[in-house]
Amino acid sequence: WTWEHQALTRARWCAGEAALATRFEDTRRGVLSAQRDCAALREEVVAMRQKLRSAHPCPADRFDIKHSPGGMIDVEFVVQYLVLANSHAHPPLMDNVGNIALLQRAADAGLIAQEVAAGASQAYRELRRIQHRARLNESPTQLHGERLQASAHHRDAVIALWTAVFGAPDGAEPAAAGS
Numbered sequence: 413w414t415w416e417h418q419a420l421t422r423a424r425w426c427a428g429e430a431a432l433a434t435r436f437e438d439t440r441r442g443v444l445s446a447q448r449d450c451a452a453l454r455e456e457v458v459a460m461r462q463k464l465r466s467a468h469p470c471p472a473d474r475f476d477i478k479h480s481p482g483g484m485i486d487v488e489f490v491v492q493y494l495v496l497a498n499s500h501a502h503p504p505l506m507d508n509v510g511n512i513a514l515l516q517r518a519a520d521a522g523l524i525a526q527e528v529a530a531g532a533s534q535a536y537r538e539l540r541r542i543q544h545r546a547r548l549n550e551s552p553t554q555l556h557g558e559r560l561q562a563s564a565h566h567r568d569a570v571i572a573l574w575t576a577v578f579g580a581p582d583g584a585e586p587a588a589a590g591s
Contacts, residue, residue: 417443420444453493454493457578460489482569483570487511491515491518515533516533
């Protein structure tokens with residue numbers, strides 16, 4: 413159920429009978445706040461991320477702002493993991509306020525370092541800006557050449573977040589894994 417629970421971190425009531433909205437949110441919060449085996453959850457989330465990355469290969473001389481290591485999906489998976497692993501102890505993580513606000517809440521709760529959260533938040537904001545501009549211009553979201561070099565610090569900030577939560581991308585033990 414990990415994939416479905418990850419999706420619930422982003423779910424919100426948007427239409428239908430108003431009486432169901434409260435039931436929906438209560439159920440959503442009940443699932444998110446369940447205590448989990450963090451080591452097993454970490455393994456499942458990392459394995460799922462690897463599977464998704466394998467489905468979207470990118471040449472080594474390019475950076476796909478969404479799918480490459482250090483891309484937007486890495487931020488999203490980290491945030492989803494932090495919500496699922498820690499909402500039982502930190503209820504503000506259950507609020508559907510977006511990835512940037514949730515990174516700050518995780519830092520405020522001491523789950524990740526403030527500077528890691530700030531760097532990843534800035535990177536995510538910029539990667540989203542690039543994505544939105546590319547979509548409006550019907551341009552690709554794979555960067556190369558000068559654009560790749562210009563975005564390297566954003567990629568590095570996201571990789572620092574990933575490493576702080578999950579460990580080195582090669583599977584080393586995490587530096588900080590939540591409670």
